[in-house]
Each structure stands twice: as structure tokens, then as C-alpha cells.
Amino acid sequence: MTVTTPALADLTTIRVGGVPDRLVAVDDRDALVAAVLEARDSGEDRLLLGGGSNTVASDDGFEGTVIHIRSRGVDRLPAPEGRVRLRVQAGEPWDDLVALTVGNGWSGIEALSGIPGSTGAAPVQNIGAYGQEIESALVGVEFLDDITGEEEYLSRAELGLGYRTSTLKRGRSGVVLSVDLELTDGTVPGALGAPLSAPVAYAQLADALGVPLGSRVPVAELRRAVLALRSSKGMVLDPADPDSVSSGSFFTNPIVSEQFARSLPAQAPRWPQDPLEPDTVLTIPLDGVHPMDVPPLAAAEYTVKLSAAWLIENAGIRRGFALPGSSAGISSKHTLAIVNRGGATGADVAQLASFIQARVQAEFGVVLQPEPVLVGLEL
Ligand SMILES: Cc1cc2nc3c(=O)[nH]c(=O)nc-3n(C[C@H](O)[C@H](O)[C@H](O)COP(=O)(O)OP(=O)(O)OC[C@H]3O[C@@H](n4cnc5c(N)ncnc54)[C@H](O)[C@@H]3O)c2cc1C
Structure with a gap:
């Protein structure tokens, strides 16, 4: 049986890019570590790819190995009263995670609803939208430095996050294995009404919700409003929307x-x-x-x-x-x-x-x- 390697056009949301020399799909953390170390030891170039929503590739493909990250899993870590800490594997789709947190009444990343791609790539450019950035909920990441081959924990401060940037985007070599986030638990006993969002920090979103800037609204309502605004701009992946x-x-x-x-x-x-x-x-x-x-x-x-x-x-x-x-x-x-x-x-x-x-x-x-x-x- 001949297995053909898919083109990068099939793995990226803008659908351009030729066929890479080699493609390795990894479905868990251990396989991700092994693939990155193998590429390092072979001395060949490697390209990490999650959802391919922030990658635009040449029609020549890629000389080396593309590591397609598909590791999944969300675990709860111990957290102070009223807070929720999650460890999320790198390949977990970001918007599935946001939907999960909103569904549980946890706030902190709800304005980042509808951003495509993987959770592991989210700190790479400190994803942001509608007045929120992942930075405000990020605790740190489990990281494999592929120069030393060592696994380490990088705190939010060590990631050097800024507007659509981080030390990773600026060239620090390695792979995010998992991402730790800390959110607010809006379902704590005694809290009245529906769990609330973080304060609305974007004028257009406040207008869409019909509330003053700085208000808190039910977290699920905020997600709905963000998704509607994003759709109106072609900023939600939608097979029916060529934009x-x-x-x-x-x-x-x-x-x-x-x-x-x-x-x-x-x-x-x-x-x-x-x-x-x-x-x-x-x-x-x-x-x-x-x-x-x-x-x-x-x-x-x-x-x-x-x-x-x-x-x-x-x-x-x-x-x-x-x-x-x-x-x-x-x-x-x-x-x-x-x-x-x-x-x-x-x-x-x-x-x-x-x-x-x-x-x-x-x-x-x-x-x-x-x-x-x-x-x-x-x-
Ligand atoms: C319709 C649309 C709307 C968007 N809206 C927004 C928005 O509102 N705000 C925003 O900030 N971005 C937005 N983006 C950009 C994109 O969705 C985000 O940057 C997203 O985090 C990219 O995730 P990905 O898994 O698709 O990354 P990929 O394209 O797969 O990878 C992006 C970069 O990160 C690296 N990388 C991937 N995974 C890892 C990892 N585990 N460890 C280390 N490096 C890794 C890759 O090598 C590459 O350099 C949008 C994109 C689209 C298509």
C-alpha cells in the first residue's frame, strides 16, 4: 500500500503549501517528545504544526519533517478556592477548550472564543481578541527545549509575552507539550445567578452586548456575542464561508x-x-x-x-x-x-x-x- 504524504495545503487553514519530505502525526505527549528528539538527533529541519491556522507555507513544501501535533487531554490541577487550574495537552483544539470552560461556568478565556488552532500554539503568539489575551489566564507551559533535549517548566514571565509575540515566536527553539491555565470558577457555592464573564474590555463587544465597558455578563452570553461578531468578519472557520x-x-x-x-x-x-x-x-x-x-x-x-x-x-x-x-x-x-x-x-x-x-x-x-x-x- 502506498501512503501519500499530504501537502501543507491540506493541513493549513489558508490551504496553501506543497508536500513536505516527511510528516509525523503524534497523538500523545510521549510521541511528541520522541518525534522532536528524533528530528533533533537526525539533524534535519523540523516544523511543528498544530491546527495550521497561523502558518503559510511555500509551494515547495518543507525540506525536513513536519510534526503534526494531535495530543489531547484536559486535566484539573489543585487550585485555590474559587479558581480552576487546567493542564491542557498541546494538540487540544483551542475552541473546544474554551467551549468546555464556558460550559462549566469558568471565566478567563471566553473572549478568545472561536480562535482556531491548537492550545499548544496559543502562547506562541499570545493569542488575543476582544480585549483578552491568553496571557491573563496563563500560568506556564511544560516545554521541551530541543537544543538541550531537556523538559522544563516555563512560567508566564519566562515566556516573554507581548502583543502577538513570545520568546517562542521570537525564535526560542522547542515545543510546548502542555499549557497550564488558571480561571475563575463562577459556580462557587453562594454565587448568585449565571456564572459571569471577566469584565468586557472591548468597545465593539460591549456595544454588541448592550452593556457599558467593564461590565460582566453571563459567560455563555459573552461567548455567543464573540462568535457572532467573529462570524460577521469571516473570523470563524466555516466551510460555508469562503472568507x-x-x-x-x-x-x-x-x-x-x-x-x-x-x-x-x-x-x-x-x-x-x-x-x-x-x-x-x-x-x-x-x-x-x-x-x-x-x-x-x-x-x-x-x-x-x-x-x-x-x-x-x-x-x-x-x-x-x-x-x-x-x-x-x-x-x-x-x-x-x-x-x-x-x-x-x-x-x-x-x-x-x-x-x-x-x-x-x-x-x-x-x-x-x-x-x-x-x-x-x-x-
Ligand atoms: C479565521 C482565523 C481567525 C483567527 N483569529 C485570531 C485571533 O482573533 N487572535 C489571534 O491571536 N489569532 C487568530 N488567528 C491565528 C491562529 O488561529 C492562532 O495564532 C492560533 O493560536 C494558531 O494555532 P495553530 O495550532 O493553528 O498554529 P499553527 O499554525 O499550527 O502553528 C503556528 C506556529 O506555532 C508553532 N507551534 C505550533 N504548535 C506548537 C507547540 N506545541 N509548541 C511550540 N510551537 C508550536 C508552529 O511551529 C508555528 O510556528 C486566527 C486564524 C484564523 C484562520
């Missing part, structure tokens, strides 16, 4: 200095941003900031977050846009998502992303940075 054949937002919101932000049109949205961690500033390309910001500023001076969607739209690129002859296009619901409209290649996606980058740079002097991990592709 969801994407990697979610393709670009992160740029973080710039106050001085640079002042050079933009007054109507450009901007939000205060906690000063960056010193090592994150390396992720901002030095040629990607306005000439006024050269020589490079200290990390602490990058304090303003801009809207990538606004920059793209105001560089003249609208929803539904596509380059002539290309099957990659901008989502018809959300300017930040690049969509495979059917038969697009990795090269089509990269070409459109580079085009957007160049237009925004020419118009505003900002080089947008891709949010997904690009494998064998460059912008």
Missing part, C-alpha cells in the same frame, strides 16, 4: 513611537501601548519605521499602536481586492485577512502581502509585519 479560508489577520497592528504617530493623519486610529520589552524591539524592522525614528529608539519609546486595517484601507486597498489573475484576495468582510479564493498558491499569497506592504510603506512609511509564521516564503 474564512485564511490565516486570520495577516498583519499585526504596528507599534511606533509617539513622535512617528504624530506624523500620521489625525484620523488614523491609535491606541496607547505598554512600552515594549527590550527584546521585542528587534521584531520591528529598522527600515520599517519613519526616518524620524532612525537611529533606533529604545524599546520603551514604542508606545503607540496603529490600526493595520486603517493603514491598508487608506493606502487604497479595499475589501475584496485581488491582483489581476491571482486567486488570493482580501476578504470581503475584513481588510486584514488574505483569503485563498480557490486554487491560490503560497506564491499568490506572498505576492499580495508584499503588494500591501509596499503600498502602506509608500503611503505612510510603516512596514507592516506578517502575523502568521511564513514557512519558505518571504515578503
